[in-house]
Amino acid sequence: MFKEFNLENFENSKNILEEKINKSKEQIESLLKIENKTYENFVKPYQEVGESLNDFLTPIFHIDSVKNTKITQKVLEECLPIISLYETELSQNVFIYRALKDIHSNSYTSLNDIQLKVLENEIRDFELSGCHLENNKKERLKELNIKLSELSQKFSQNLLNATNSFEMIIDDFEDVKEIPKSDLELAKFEEEGKTKYKFTLQMPSYLAYITYGSNRQKREEIYKAYTTRAPENEEIINEILKLKDEKVKLLGFNSYAQYSLSRKMANSEEEVISFLEELAKKGKNKAKEELKEVEELALKLDGLKELKSFDISYYSEKLKKAKYDLDEEYYRPYFEQKSVLEGFFTFLKEIFNIEFKEVEALKWDEKVKVYNILEEEKTIARIYLDLEARKDKRGGAWMNNWHTHFTDSKNIKHLPTAYIVCNFPQSSETTPSLLRHSDVVTLFHEMGHALHHLLSKVEEPNVSGIAGVAWDVVEFPSQFLEYFAYAKDVLKFFAKHYETKEVLDDEAINRIINAKNFQSSLAMIRQIEFALFDFKLHQKLYTNAQEIQALLDSIRAEYSPILPPSYNKFQNGFSHIFGGGYAAGYYSYKWAEVLSADAFYMFIDSNNLFNKELALKYKHTILEKGGSQNMDKLFFNFAQREPSVDSLLKIDGIIS
Incomplete structure (x- = not known):
């Protein structure tokens, strides 16, 4: 009934993938030879070809995310260019495109709404993939898609490597005395007869220290490590933006944002920006009030005159406990x-x-x-x-x-x-x-x-x-x-x-x-900061790290109640848009x-x-x-x- 998750022949994935792709190509060739193409004899089996390939590919991508090793990285790196090339060639196959258009126009009145939706989506996607372009432009698009796929994977891998490479060892109990018992148990280890505590940039460990760590210098140390991860991603971002801009210009769009919206519910760039700005304006003053409460508590408890980004979680947790008597450790x-x-x-x-x-x-x-x-x-x-x-x-x-x-x-x-x-x-x-x-x-x-x-x-x-x-x-x-x-x-x-x-x-x-x-207003403003940065970043071409930082700084200056330290390079870890599919879509x-x-x-x-x-x-x-x-x-x-x-x-x- 269900296909089992079986990776016995995993290291041979590249060869198996090549065989499957060749089989897919043969199946599509035979479908294209059908003289009187209909939804039933062409569109339905055509969808099944894609589904079959996806069944094989998904575990390869998945295992690299959940059991990342040198082998999973190698297999994925071997498979990525092959699948990217195949998908690009397929998406630019003018014979499939024409067949779909013909079926859509010839059978429009006899097809149901769901079948029409399949056809309309497919035709749109073929056009967004440059199926209508001249051959030299198609070739360039193919190169761009392969390169972008590789860069996206590299961005994510750099981030994972940087996350795993950092450890903060603490041997003074005073610095961990407020950390919940269960988090402390996971951090604790013995070395040379002494109890020590290890904190990493893995999210549960990072959150434990940034939220409950008593030592302000240590909080900054782990915060700085987290917000400066993968500096090499700076160059990858520049390259991704440049290649995406070239790609969408080939397809006839003014910007990547405009291209992105062609597959979304929002109708225009203006609609997205005004939607985000309306929410930001409605939440901005409340966010300032929420931050002021934290500042007042930090001053009252520890005489802290200037609250920094690495203090917010720590004092917010104290404020939350004071206001609602909410102790996470009590609930766990x-x-x-x-x-x-x-x-x-x-x-x-x-x-x-x-x-x-x-x-x-x-x-x-x-x-x-x-x-x-x-x-x-x-x-x-x-x-x-x-x-x-x-x-x-x-x-x-x-x-x-x-x-x-x-x-x-x-x-x-x-x-x-x-x-x-x-x-x-x-x-x-x-x-x-x-x-x-x-x-x-x-x-x-x-x-x-x-x-x-x-x-x-x-x-x-x-x-x-x-x-x-x-x-x-x-x-x-x-x-x-x-x-x-x-x-x-x-x-x-x-x-x-x-x-x-x-x-x-x-x-x-x-x-x-x-x-x-x-x-809630601080959280909303933070989300809008990310969303506006992402969307505006894709409305025109930003060519270097300074321009990108200036854009982020301008959005923060307009809406954020607190500015992070200058070393914070949030963008280098923004995997949603550089390692995932949220580019010009974080507003979603x-x-x-x-x-x-x-x-x-x-x-x-x-x-x-x-x-x-x-x-x-x-x-x-x-x-x-x-x-x-x-x-x-x-x-x-x-x-x-x-x-x-x-x-x-x-x-x-x-x-x-």
């Missing part, structure tokens, strides 16, 4: 990973009528958990959960889709699979993985992405699940599910002390809920958040967060439809109105 025993998962699955069954059943399957690490998802006792999908931090694992959290739900041209049904990857605190022989509430929120977020892919009922692979979903709305289902991680009745499903089994009491849960909007987080907040507000307005009728309507109108229709139409079908930006500002406590 109540968010034991296994208990959280079990309760989360119970909640999802309650609202969406789906069940998670753990199964034995091949996996890449012993701590990975594999579940089949059942609907009315019938298996519909599979999910892999890799939740704990490891040294050989890329930082952050993400969902990756592997297989897609569809019915093929032989009428065989294919079931979807996906991975969720996080970097939660590690479990050890003596301590289970105890999560922060923010980790719980992350889990809900990534599961939102996964369910968008796994609950699809669309039969065409290119618009099923997250395939074909516009980038600026792909975060909608993930952010929507996040909101439930702050609901009292949802938390009670799993917030149980891992030793005593005592359920977290109402007062403690209320403190989490009340603290939800703590520094806020754009999609408007939809998610508005959808969640419907549950609030119904006075029942477990409103099953509403939840199932959301499941049927949003999750099951995948990319088969534009999200603005799907949202309207769900809400029966246009989305409102005020729901987001209300939920974040920025307006009342």
Whole structure:
């Protein structure tokens, strides 16, 4: 039923890939020889060729992110140019392009809306890939795509290497006395009969020191190491920007931002900039007030007259505790990973009528958990959960889709699979993985992405699940599910002390809920700073590090309540846009958040967060439809109105 995650012949991936690509080319050649091409005899099998190749490739990219070694790097480096070349050649194949256009015009009245959507997306993508260009320009585009793919991989690898190369050793307990016990246990080691503590740039370890480290110099040391990682990425950024600019100019666009929007829900560059600036203006003064509170506390507690960037997390945590009596360490025993998962699955069954059943399957690490998802006792999908931090694992959290739900041209049904990857605190022989509430929120977020892919009922692979979903709305289902991680009745499903089994009491849960909007304006301004920097960076060509820094500085001067030190080179670690797919699209987080907040507000307005009728309507109108229709139409079908930006500002406590 499901293809197993099997990497037995991994080191031979390059040769296998070449064989598979040759087979794909032969299949496409035979499809092109069909005289009377139709949707059924051409478009459907053409989609399946891509799906088959993706099934093979996804684990190669995935394993390099979760079990990074010299071998995975080598295999990926061998495969990247081959797949980039194949995809570029395919996307510029004028015969496929013409065939799709002919089928679209000849069969327009007989095709259903989903089939038309597949064709329209494909035709658009062929045009965005330069299929209409002269041969010399196509060749150049091919070179650019291969080079950009390699640079993106190099950017990510540099960042991972820099993250793994730093260690801060502390041997004075005074410098770690405020750090939560579970974090301290993970940091502790013995050397020459003395207890010492090691902190790294892995996110759980970095956060532990920057948030609770008593020694200000040590906080700056780890902050500086984090914000100056991979200085060699400066040159890679310059090269990426130059090549992207050349690429989009070849395709007839004025800028990469304009090119990026051709695949998104937002209509124009002006619309994106004005949307971000409107939010920034509405949150700017509140953010200044929030920062002032932190400054006043730092002055009161430690006589600190000038708050620096590396002080904010430390004093914010103290302020949060003072205002809400919220101690992360108090909560962590109540968010034991296994208990959280079990309760989360119970909640999802309650609202969406789906069940998670753990199964034995091949996996890449012993701590990975594999579940089949059942609907009315019938298996519909599979999910892999890799939740704990490891040294050989890329930082952050993400969902990756592997297989897609569809019915093929032989009428065989294919079931979807996906991975969720996080970097939660590690479990050890003596301590289970105890999560922060923010980790719980992350889990809900990534599961939102996964369910968008796994609950699809669309039969065409290119618009099923997250395939074909516009980038600026792909975060909608993930952010929507996040909101439930702050609901009292949802938390009670799993917030149980891992030793005593005592359920977290109402007062403690209320403190989490009340603290939800703590520094929400500061957080929003930070996101907008990133989004404006990303979008403006791609509106024209910036040719050197000084220009790029000047752009970032100008945005910070306009909106940020505190300026970071000059050594902070945030851009060199901005992997979302230089190592991932968010270039000129980081605004998507806020754009999609408007939809998610508005959808969640419907549950609030119904006075029942477990409103099953509403939840199932959301499941049927949003999750099951995948990319088969534009999200603005799907949202309207769900809400029966246009989305409102005020729901987001209300939920974040920025307006009342």
